[in-house]
Amino acid sequence: MKITRTMEISVGFFVSLGLAALLMLALKVANLTSFGTTDGYRILARFDNIGGLQERSAVKMGGVLVGRVTRIDYDSDSYRAVVEMKIDPRFREIPVDTAASIYTAGLLGEQYVNLDPGGDEEVLAEGSELEITQSAIIMERMLQEFLYSKTAKDENS
Amino acid sequence: MIEFFAWVGRRSLAFFERLGRGTLFLVQVCARLGFLLTRPSLTLAQVWAVGVQSLVIIGVSGAFVGMVLGLQGYNTLVTFGTEESLGVVVAKSLCRELGPVLTALLFAGRAGSALTAEIGLMKATEQIPALEMMGVDPLRRLIVPRYVAGLISMPLLAMIFTAIGVLGGYFCGVGLLGVDEGAFWSQMQLHMALGTDIGNGVVVKSIVFGAVVTWIALFEGFDAIPTSEGVSQATTRTVVNSSLAVLSLDFVLTGLMFD
Amino acid sequence: MPAQPHTLSAHDPLVTLEDVSFARGARVIFDGVNIEIPRGRITAILGPSGGGKTTLLRLIGGQLAPASGKVNVFGHDVQALNTAELFAMRRRIGMLFQSGALLTDLDVFENVAFPLREHTNLPESMIRTIVLMKLEVVGLRNARNLYPRELSGGMARRVALARAIALDPLMVLYDEPFAGQDPISMGILVRLIKKLNEALNLTSVIVSHDVTETASIADQMYLIAEGKVVESGPPAAMKSSSTPAVAQFMRGLPDGPMPFHFPGVDYLTDLVDGVSS
Incomplete structure (x- = not known):
């Protein structure tokens, strides 16, 4: 040809x-x-229960994606789950007293870590740990508690 | 009963014989790959014949597959009120499965059959024996450039198919059905991983499929009985065998890549 | 490239087949064939269709291996050559295939230039000169921009001939050069083969079943039938031969030692069988 x-x-x-x-x-x-695997700094948080959180789950602040979960581990000393997150370097100024909670997107959606910024002057750095955490809401437990409180109320009256 | 076992035995022996010959052929082709460094222009012509010539069918199919995905995905998702996830559905199914698999099937039908027919007819019209008698190695001169062209073209075609498919899904979902544009892209970006979905899905799968389909096509052509009937049978075998190979390999690759 | 070995003097035959046997499956094609191809001459090998004449050329070119016996080309045992040596040997042999076997995706010019481009590093201007020279010899210099599909059968064969002599070979093998040709192109080819053999000091081997044309230019003829050389000699001697098989073939009689009927069950027996069963 x-x-x-x-x-x-x-x-x-x-x-x-x-x-x-x-x-x-x-x-x-x-x-x-938005996120290379090498960019950003890592922070840690310990939860009693992480529910359906997975690696690569989103980390949001005020609904904005600021990072991702990079590793999930279990700490057998404190009997709590350790979640390692990588935060985009654009979001440098996150106070150290920020609270981390695990939320669900919508009723049936995926679970993600939500960060509620505190008021401290000091900001998070590589390897910092978030002290205030709130576990995932487990549907079965909620139902259980609801039913228990209902029966207790019925007995009282 | 005995006849049945004899038949099974004969068929399996024939299968292993062809597989063995095919593997030997592939080894011989690979041993000659270095030849291309001295004659890169030979590959260029084949990339044109194998890749550029398949562009239209790949582009049109990609657009329609993407649009169908958009339409069907929307109809299913809207019942759960999660039509914002349409981008994820379209992108995930295209990148992981439909992009590489459909491209490979179309590639087998469009380029694979053409390669088999071309090589088979060259054999039937004594062009291959003539090359040998001129002291030119037909494996080097004819097969190697075509094999490399298949290896280059198939991943490129799969990427084009997938990208056009995503755009087709976007057109159908956002443009026609009114899914929120921001949600379409952001949900997609939230759930698509570069390494797994794009790297393993589109790139690795299509390279494997390209290598297998081109191998089958060239082997069937080179091994064809040099008559018009033999060439037509070989062309049919190329399409059938490479389609089966692509679908079964896809199962294996999916199992290995995505847990 | 295996150079002319010192063992091969100018008078030795260029190609010898010693006691060569070859079978395809159960069908014996050659059974102890001895042939000598003298240098500078035109040797014709005649035989009925399907008699394995093309196989003979493939044995000479090393594309097939004999079951037993020896094929010597240019003083080398073809079976003893490695791939590189075999390919080097083939470069000194031009072969004209029955169909021409031109590369269909190249035009006439590129077809003739093909062996030059594959085997030499000649500059483009030199290639052009050589190609035009070869095409001039076969009278198709002005057809150089045509594609093989635009050529008649006779023209395709002439282009293939130009390609076969592009690298100035020592020997040209012709596979059925006259088959299926009209009388004019047949005449052209006959004269071309003769002319080329003299002008380029070639050695030619013609495999054919066209007795008259072949006999008009051959120096030496071999008649092969049923896997054996039946007779050999110059054309005149062959024509007047009294051996029944030779006489049958040279004069084109339908029946004789080479039977008209495909061997098998007798006609009468076959008919009776059909009735009884």
């Missing part, structure tokens, strides 16, 4: 189209820009 200029151009076009598609998948679909 004789190689014509048109062929060279179209092959070049084809290859760049393919690479552009990959770029689009990486940036627009997987959102490579």
